[in-house]
Amino acid sequence: MSKLASFFGQKVKVINLGIPSFAEDLRQQGVEAIHTEWRPPAGGNKKIQALLARVEVWQGQVKAAKGAR
Amino acid sequence: MLIDIQEANVKALAAIQAAQPAIKGIGTAVEVVPGMKKNLILHAGPPITWDKMSGPLKGAVIGGLIYEGLAETPADAEKLAASGKIEYAPWHEHDGVGPMAGVATASMPVWIVENKTNGRCTFCTLNEGLGKVLRYGAFSNEVIERLKWMEKVLGPVLKAALQLAPEINLKNMIAQALQMGDEVHNRNKAATSLLIRELAPAITKTSFTQEEKAKVLEFLHSNDHFFLNLSMPACKAMLQAAxxxxxxxxxxxxxxxxxxxxxxxxxxxxxxxxxxxxxxxxxxxxxxxxxxxxxxxxxxxxxxxxxxxxxxxxxxxxxxxxxxxxxxxxxxxxxxxxxxxxxxxxxxxxxxxxxxxxxxxxxxxxxxxxxxxxxxxxxxxxxxxxxxxxxxxxxxxxxxxxxxxxxxxxxxxxxx
The missing domain is CATH 3.90.1700.10 (v583 domain like)
Structure with a gap:
């Protein structure tokens, strides 16, 4: 049996990202499903992602410098 | 710069948690609010000029100028408001807060709230109730008359009562109100009731006339939002510490x-x-x-x-x-x-x-x-x-x- 065929032969467990009703529809059909409230960082805004990345790098440097003391 | 954001925020949170806002008393804005003067109007929100103000804020400014006796009619008030002779500033830049339009003028009575932890004070006007009120931009005669009554009777009665009542710790009162179904922004029913319970005995002991005291108690009883103008400066006092x-x-x-x-x-x-x-x-x-x-x-x-x-x-x-x-x-x-x-x-x-x-x-x-x-x-x-x-x-x-x-x-x- 191919890997794909064996996959569909198993009981399906679903982790849903995005629209919560997708998970709810599956649950109503007896499929085990959990919904994860994941969103892209900064809603996908590249400028804000870059600013947050600068803060993260800076804080890494601060922690390293403090640790070196 | 070797600043750890987490440490800085822990410090800010600690200051908010440690704050103990309590009612210090009631004063006249021009006497107690830092930087307050006769031609200054304090308002809600960030800085703004007359030409950019929305309808309700303009309405409250008009009402404030009539209340102060600086203008006789709404038309006179509008002219004065735009003349450059009146200054505008955010309440937040004068250690205070104002609900809705948030307009405060020199003669208005204000709550004085003290953070007992650092001794700093915050301020807010007294709540006028619902219906046609200045904070929603209304300026008709009934609005101005109520404001005058608040200045001449409500403020002085509450001020005298506070001198006779035990100190009211607002943080404790808000904490109790949350247990009773308030969130002290748009639901202040429990907090207002708790406040009345503290103030009513002292109000009855003041030397004002029975009629004045009864009217004050009726006014407090009729206004579920009366505590809002205390929850706000209490929150301001807690955040001011941070x-x-x-x-x-x-x-x-x-x-x-x-x-x-x-x-x-x-x-x-x-x-x-x-x-x-x-x-x-x-x-x-x-x-x-x-x-x-x-x-x-x-x-x-x-x-x-x-x-x-x-x-x-x-x-x-x-x-x-x-x-x-x-x-x-x-x-x-x-x-x-x-x-x-x-x-x-x-x-x-x-x-x-x-x-x-x-x-x-x-x-x-x-x-x-x-x-x-x-x-x-x-x-x-x-x-x-x-x-x-x-x-x-x-x-x-x-x-x-x-x-x-x-x-x-x-x-x-x-x-x-």
Missing amino acids: EWIEGSTVVTTMARNGTEFGIRVSGLKDRWFTAPAQIVKGLLFPGFEEKDCNPDIGDSAITETCGLGGFSMAAAPAIVKFVGGTVSDAMNFTRKMYEITDGESQSFQIPPMDFRGSPTGINILKVCEKNLLPQINTGIAHKDAGVGQVGAGLVNPPMKCFEDALEAYVELYCQN
Whole structure:
């Protein structure tokens, strides 16, 4: 049996990202499903992602410098 | 710069948690509010000029000038307001807060709230009740007459009563009110009742006439929102303790002037980050439609900034009948606010969430990273001057305020 065929032969467990009703529809059909409230960082805004990345790098440097003391 | 953001925010949170706002008394604005003067009008939200003011703020300014005797008619008041002889400043820059239009003038009586931990004071006018009131931009004769009665009778009676009553710790009172179904922004029924319970015996012992004392008690009894003008300066006092902590990304102010929404951040000192105020979605009184509504207005979002109001809606399920939504929405709003805050209040507990502390200390980094905005519940003013309240509802700040604050923070602190 191919890997794909064996996959569909198993009981399906679903982790849903995005629209919560997708998970709810599956649950109503007896499929085990959990919904994860994941969103892209900064809603996908590249400028804000870059600013947050600068803060993260800076804080890494601060922690390293403090640790070196 | 070797600043650890987490350490700076822990310091900010500790200052908020340690604050102990208590009622110090009542004074006349010009005598007690720092920088107050006869030709200065304090208002809600970030700085604004007369030409940019929305209808309800203009209406309240007109009413304020008539009340002060600086103008006789609304037309005279408008002329004076635009003449350059009147100065305008945000309440927040004078250690105070004002609900809705938030207009305060020199002769108005104001609550004085003291943070017993650091000795600093905050201020707010007394609540006028519902209906046609100055804070919603109404300026008819009944509004001015009520303001005069508040100056001549209500203020002095309460001032005298406070001298006879035991000290009222507002943090304790708010904590109790949360156990009784308030969130002290749009639901103040329990807190107002608790306040009356403290004040009524002392009011009866003052030397004012029976008629004056009875009228004061009736006025307090008739106004479920009377405590709002105390919950706001109490929250201001708690957040004031966290203002200007180097490197902190905790929000210390969220306020609206009816045209713009503005925020201030602890580590960015006094700078305002503004964007156009949003339209509030909610329940309107019969006869009004969305086109009648003014954009978001008032300093009362200081309650949300402090982890109350929309952040504590789970404690006040009945509020959905006033602002819209369902009880499960109210629970979800509170749950979500833990994602953008750095701590939980040690004083304000939410019974339906197993007495979990309210979400406290909005962090701009979390707001931007999660793309999740603070939840505010609020009253809605008619867009035209002189009409008043048309409903209540739910609103968020514009994301731009937080994004601009983040950009300014990076420019100031990050040298990488």
